Amino acid sequence: xxxxxxxxxxxxxxxxxxxxxxxxxxxxxxxxxxxxxxxxxxxxxxxxxxxxxxxxxxxxxxxxxxxxxxxxxxxxxxxxxxxxxxxxxxxxxxxxxxxxxxxxxxxxxxxxxxxxxxxxxxxxxxxxxxxxxxxxxxxxxxxxxxxxxxxxxxxxxxxxxxxxxxxxxxxxxxxxxxxxxxxxxxxxxxxxxxxxxxxxxxxxxxxxxxxxxxxxxxxxxxxxxxxxxxxxxxxxxxxxxxxxxxxxxxxxxxxxxxxxxxxxxxxxxxxxxxxxxxxxxxxxxxxxxxxxxxx
Numbered sequence: 001x002x003x004x005x006x007x008x009x010x011x012x013x014x015x016x017x018x019x020x021x022x023x024x025x026x027x028x029x030x031x032x033x034x035x036x037x038x039x040x041x042x043x044x045x046x047x048x049x050x051x052x053x054x055x056x057x058x059x060x061x062x063x064x065x066x067x068x069x070x071x072x073x074x075x076x077x078x079x080x081x082x083x084x085x086x087x088x089x090x091x092x093x094x095x096x097x098x099x100x101x102x103x104x105x106x107x108x109x110x111x112x113x114x115x116x117x118x119x120x121x122x123x124x125x126x127x128x129x130x131x132x133x134x135x136x137x138x139x140x141x142x143x144x145x146x147x148x149x150x151x152x153x154x155x156x157x158x159x160x161x162x163x164x165x166x167x168x169x170x171x172x173x174x175x176x177x178x179x180x181x182x183x184x185x186x187x188x189x190x191x192x193x194x195x196x197x198x199x200x201x202x203x204x205x206x207x208x209x210x211x212x213x214x215x216x217x218x219x220x221x222x223x224x225x226x227x228x229x230x231x232x233x234x235x236x237x238x239x240x241x242x243x244x245x246x247x248x249x250x251x252x253x254x255x256x257x258x259x260x261x262x263x264x265x266x267x268x269x270x271x272x273x274x275x276x277x278x279x280x281x282x283x284x285x286x287x288x289x290x291x292x293x294x295x
Contacts, residue, residue, distance in 0.1 A: 015224075016223035016224065018056075019049075019052055019053060019056055019057070019223045020223070022052050022056065022088075022091055023048050023049050023052045023252075024252070024279070024280070025087070025091055026048045026051070026052055026084060026087040026088050026091060027045055027048050027251075027252045027253070027279055028276055028279060028280075029083065029086075029087035029090070029091075029097075029100050030044045030045055030048065030083040030084055030087055031253070031267075031272055031275050031276055031279065032100070032101075032272055032276070033083045033086070033087075033100065033103040033104075034083075034265055034266060034267050034272065035266070035267050035268065035269055035271075035272045036103075036104065036266070036269075037103075037104040037266055038264060038265055038266025038267070039083045039103070039112065039264070039265075039266075040080040040081055040083070040112075040263060040264050041083070041250070041256065041262060041263075041264070041265045042187075042189070042249040042250045042256060042259065042262045042263045042264075042265075043078065043080070043081045043156060043185065043187060043189075043249055043263065044081045044082075044083040044084040045084070045249070045250050045251050045252055045253065045256065046081075046185055046187040046220070046247040046248060046249045046250065046251050047078070047081050047084050047154065047185040047220075047247065048084045048087075048088070048251070048252070049220060049221045049223070049226075049247075049251070050154065050183060050185060050220055050226070050245055050247070051084050051085055051088040051154070052088055053223055053226045053227075053230070054074060054152060054183075054230075055074075055088050055089070055092050056092070057223075057226075057227065057230070058072075058152075058230045059071075059072040059074055059152065060072045060149065060150075061073075061074070061120075063092070063093045063094045063095075063119065063120070066094075066119060066120065069145070069147070069149075070147060070148070070149050071149060072149050072150045072151070072152065073122050073135070073138055073149070073150070073151045073152065074122065074152045074153075074154065075122055075123050075125070075131040075134060075135050075138075075151070075152070075153045075154070076114050076121075076125055076131070076154050077125055077128065077129070077130065077131035077132060077153050077154060077155045077156075077159060078125075078128065078154060078155055078156035078159055078185060079113040079114050079124075079125030079126045079128075079131075080112065080113060080126070081156070081185075082111075082112065082113055082114045083103070085114060085120075085121070086100060086103075086110055086118065087100060089118070089119065089120040089121070092120075094119045094120035095118065095119045095120070112126075113125060113126040114126075128156070128158075128159040128162055129159055129162025129163075129164040129165050130164065131153055131155075132153050132155065132164070132165055132168040132169070132172075132182060133164060133167075133168045133171075135151045135152075135153040135168075135180060136168055136171055136172050136175070136177065136180065138151050139151045139172070139175075139177045139179050139180040140175060140177070142179055143177070143179065147179075148179075149179070150179045150180070150181060150233070151179060151180050151181070152181045152182075152183060153180075153181070153182050153183070154183045154185065155182055155183070155184050155185070156184075156185050156187075156190065157184055157185065157186045157187065157188065157190065157195050157201060157204075158189070158190020158191065158195055158198075159190075160184070160201055160204075161190070161198075161199045166211065169182075169208070169211040169212070169213060169240075170211060170212070172212075172213070172240040173211055173212025173213060173239065173240060174212070176238045176239065177240045178234035178236070178237055178238050178239055178240060178241070179234070180240040180241070181233060181234075181240070181241045181242075181243065182208075182213070182240065182241070182242045182243070183242075183243045183245060184204070184242065184243065184244045184245060185220065185245060185247055186204070186220070186244050186245055186246050186247060187247045187248060187249040188249070188258075189249045189258070189260055189263065190263075191263055192260045192261060192263055193260055194260065204244055205217055205242075205244055208242040208244070212239060212240075213235075213239055213240050213241065213242045214234065214235025214236035214239045214240070214241045214242070215235065215241070215242040215243075215244060216229055216232075216235060216241075216242075216243060216244070217244045217245075217246065218243060218244070218245055218246070219245070219246055220245030220246055220247035221247060221248070221251055226245075229243050230243070249262070249263070250262055252279055253275055253278055253279050253285075254278065254284060255275065255278055255284050255285045256275070271285065271286075274286060
């Protein structure tokens with residue numbers, strides 16, 4: 001069985017301090033959304049840097065021009081990680097940050113999966129394996145209209161078990177959709193097990209290339225690497241591009257990092273505050289589950 005490569009060391013440069021600070025705020029929002037009902041915290045934290053980078057440095061989309069037909073599109077196919085998307089959109093001004101406190105309240109639509117009634121959310125998602133096909137439809141429409149905008153679809157690595165993903169890959173390559181980018185959050189875990197122990201994906205970049213895509217692998221937590229990867233789009237003219245981002249589930253909170261049992265979690269307010277302190281460099285949080293202390 002092919003082992004999942006260890007993520008690259010994270011590079012932090014002074015030029016990216018604004019993104020580092022934004023990603024820290026996004027992660028704190030995610031932790032707070034894990035109280036009072038919980039959320040899919042592990043993978044929300046793993047994709048936070050990807051979403052922060054895309055909305056800050058890559059996507060041509062602004063809160064004041066949400067209906068602009070020339071905007072870039074982002075579809076969160078791994079919809080259970082929506083806390084990171086909600087937090088990023090709020091921090092980027094798409095809706096007030098205070099609205100995040102409505103997570104899971106029946107009076108609002110800030111819920112467990114992307115909801116189009118939330119400004120900046122382009123399409124509903126929840127069932128895995130669907131939005132790459134939706135992205136193909138949008139990319140084809142853009143081409144028919146003569147547009148130059150692009151479609152980015154963020155997928156989970158466990159989601160790649162879905163046959164519909166690979167059917168979509170074949171169609172995108174056949175249609176030569178070089179305005180389409182798949183971003184894979186490759187944290188090596190799906191639900192409560194490791195991808196390579198359930199349905200091995202490696203060699204993943206070779207699979208994308210065999211399906212007719214340009215593909216490159218990056219450190220999904222290194223903004224310098226992400227700068228370089230997204231500046232080179234399309235990877236090959238006439239081909240869709242896949243960016244396989246090596247990430248760590250629970251990134252930023254050592255007590256939660258790389259843990260199969262923390263794909264979904266509901267924390268008490270006390271635990272959330274402890275985790276927030278840990279996020280900001282404090283000691284490890286003590287988490288209590290069913291009367292047992294867990295790390």
